[in-house]
Amino acid sequence: MLIPSPDLAALSRQDNEDASLEKPYRIGVPVPVKLNPGNSGKWENLPGGGKLWQLSLKCSGAVALGIDYSLFYLPPGSDLFIYNVSHTEITGAFNSEINPGARSFSTRPVKGDEIVLEYFQPADCLEQPGLEISGILFLYRGMDSNPRSGHDFGGSGSCEVNVNCPEGLASKSQSQGVVRILSRVRGQSFWCSGTLVNNTSLDFSPLILTANHCSQSSGQVSSADDLNKWVFYFNYESAACADPTSEPADHSVVGALKLASSENPANFGSDFYLVKLIKDIPANYLPYYNGWSNLNTASPSGVCIHHPEGDIKKISTYTTPLVSATWETTPDTHWKVQWAATASGFGVTEGGSSGSPLFDNNGLLIGSLTGGESGCTNTAGMDYFGKIAFSWTSNGSADSIQLKTWLDPLNEGRTSMQGAFNNKLTVSDFEADTTSVSIGGSLSFHDRSLGSPTSWHWYFQGAVPSESTEQNPTGIVYNSFGKYNVKLAVNNAFSTDTLIRTRYIQVKAIVFPNPTEGVVSIFLDSKNTAGLSIEVFSELGILLKTIEYGSNPGSAISLEMPGSGSFFLLRIKQGDQVQTHKVVVVRRNK
Numbered sequence: 001m002l003i004p005s006p007d008l009a010a011l012s013r014q015d016n017e018d019a020s021l022e023k024p025y026r027i028g029v030p031v032p033v034k035l036n037p038g039n040s041g042k043w044e045n046l047p048g049g050g051k052l053w054q055l056s057l058k059c060s061g062a063v064a065l066g067i068d069y070s071l072f073y074l075p076p077g078s079d080l081f082i083y084n085v086s087h088t089e090i091t092g093a094f095n096s097e098i099n100p101g102a103r104s105f106s107t108r109p110v111k112g113d114e115i116v117l118e119y120f121q122p123a124d125c126l127e128q129p130g131l132e133i134s135g136i137l138f139l140y141r142g143m144d145s146n147p148r149s150g151h152d153f154g155g156s157g158s159c160e161v162n163v164n165c166p167e168g169l170a171s172k173s174q175s176q177g178v179v180r181i182l183s184r185v186r187g188q189s190f191w192c193s194g195t196l197v198n199n200t201s202l203d204f205s206p207l208i209l210t211a212n213h214c215s216q217s218s219g220q221v222s223s224a225d226d227l228n229k230w231v232f233y234f235n236y237e238s239a240a241c242a243d244p245t246s247e248p249a250d251h252s253v254v255g256a257l258k259l260a261s262s263e264n265p266a267n268f269g270s271d272f273y274l275v276k277l278i279k280d281i282p283a284n285y286l287p288y289y290n291g292w293s294n295l296n297t298a299s300p301s302g303v304c305i306h307h308p309e310g311d312i313k314k315i316s317t318y319t320t321p322l323v324s325a326t327w328e329t330t331p332d333t334h335w336k337v338q339w340a341a342t343a344s345g346f347g348v349t350e351g352g353s354s355g356s357p358l359f360d361n362n363g364l365l366i367g368s369l370t371g372g373e374s375g376c377t378n379t380a381g382m383d384y385f386g387k388i389a390f391s392w393t394s395n396g397s398a399d400s401i402q403l404k405t406w407l408d409p410l411n412e413g414r415t416s417m418q419g420a421f422n423n424k425l426t427v428s429d430f431e432a433d434t435t436s437v438s439i440g441g442s443l444s445f446h447d448r449s450l451g452s453p454t455s456w457h458w459y460f461q462g463a464v465p466s467e468s469t470e471q472n473p474t475g476i477v478y479n480s481f482g483k484y485n486v487k488l489a490v491n492n493a494f495s496t497d498t499l500i501r502t503r504y505i506q507v508k509a510i511v512f513p514n515p516t517e518g519v520v521s522i523f524l525d526s527k528n529t530a531g532l533s534i535e536v537f538s539e540l541g542i543l544l545k546t547i548e549y550g551s552n553p554g555s556a557i558s559l560e561m562p563g564s565g566s567f568f569l570l571r572i573k574q575g576d577q578v579q580t581h582k583v584v585v586v587r588r589n590k
Helices: 008-018 166-175 388-393
Strands: 025-035 042-045 051-058 064-073 079-084 090-094 105-111 114-121 130-139 178-185 188-197 207-210 231-233 252-254 256-261 273-277 302-306 314-318 323-325 334-337 357-359 365-372 383-387 430-432 436-438 445-447 455-460 476-478 482-491 496-508 510-512 519-523 532-537 543-549 556-560 567-574 577-584
Touching: 008 025, 025 064, 064 114, 079 105, 090 105, 090 496, 105 130, 105 178, 105 252, 166 302, 166 314, 166 357, 178 207, 188 302, 188 357, 188 365, 207 365, 302 365, 334 365, 365 388, 383 388, 430 482, 430 496, 445 482, 496 577, 532 556
Parallel strands: 436 496
Antiparallel strands: 025 130, 025 188, 042 051, 051 114, 064 105, 064 130, 079 090, 079 114, 178 188, 178 231, 188 207, 207 273, 231 252, 256 273, 302 314, 302 357, 323 334, 334 383, 357 365, 365 383, 430 445, 455 482, 482 496, 510 519, 519 556, 532 543, 532 567, 567 577
């Protein structure tokens, strides 16, 4: 389905006008639609009684597309994947565990200007999905596909320092609390940065602090519906000091509730914005809840950890004492920072760094970035961070414009709070004996989870049995040709975690005998009614013949290798499954 694209020239003009203002870095705009499984896409009945719904959406000129939903409900047992047409990027599986209730929802953007939604409903599921697509998020920059393209992955300035360079070793824990934020303001999308913060109740509430201006654009502010669609990316970083050649894995959480901000009609204040995530952070993200100090004391040194231009996590270092400063008219709302050159570069800030945390020499959060003049072409430029000391109570006495209520809920009067990991979390992990098995073969699976889980629930797509509650299940038999997901949910007294490995097990056809004197039997899944074709190639890669079979070819097919040759390649296609087998031929003298 072709969706009309927005006016890119008009967007560029607006962005150029906004570049010198205190605004977050816009990367996308909404395109309204009204689509659902009843009026769009196509349904397909699957062997065994299940159903598959697919919807292809194309919006020319986009570097990435996201989906907004006015209703998002997946029945138990069903799942949803979203991928681009080249299958280079896949998000999902989404399942009933992420249903947002009565709230609207958004799925994170997928790169490319054409994406496919694929919903699977098993035979034993009697409920219908509730998928009302209300808009397409058209991203025109900030999620480019190639490193060093100017924005997003690889897009920050060449002077920036990756967080896992030596400069970041002392701040490793703090870094695991820093997030990249795809914010929404009346449907438009912006890159910002932020951090998880700890509180005096030590309940590990998923509180994230960023800048108030990340929720504003051209006089408009983020609505509750917008906040339901904010995306928070964890661990978006290089594992080493060098830039990676491929983008980090997706570790994201969608949706938040506003708790407080510096929004005060009388003044700009300290520019803070505090939200609470709608969903708990998955344990395998290993999040760190950063500590803070509300003292109005200038730190002699420290760092800022951020996502400039929406790029992977970077670190900037200051070695000159902070200076108390004013951003607009209210005095002493901000810390003024002068960055320093280090061994790996000269960390500064850029668009997309807004809201990022400033840490003191003790590793405690003391400010959030409003803006400034620094950059790779102006390393001497100063930057300004709204003070935690001012945000604590100085913006006003109401709970909605201060941090104290939320970060000191026990009213202990603390001036500082240490950061912490939630060590009670369990993290799901597993492996199989092998990820490739012939039809009819069996596998064993091994639990590798962390956090001392006490119960396990396995789900084996396409296998018998299809579920298990053993810690290390054995004898899992695969009788169907294809690639299948494996899911493990684990629990302990404090938490639950789920891991899905998509297309993890490949079940291969059996080609026998091999080597052969010229004739082979190919054993397939007799229950798979999808069309079958077999292509035979010579050892030089020349296509020799193609055999097409009906929708029910049976479980065994006899095939004679054509002509002479020491080996041939067979390409077997059944439905969307494709496999290649090498057949060695031994010709006997008569």
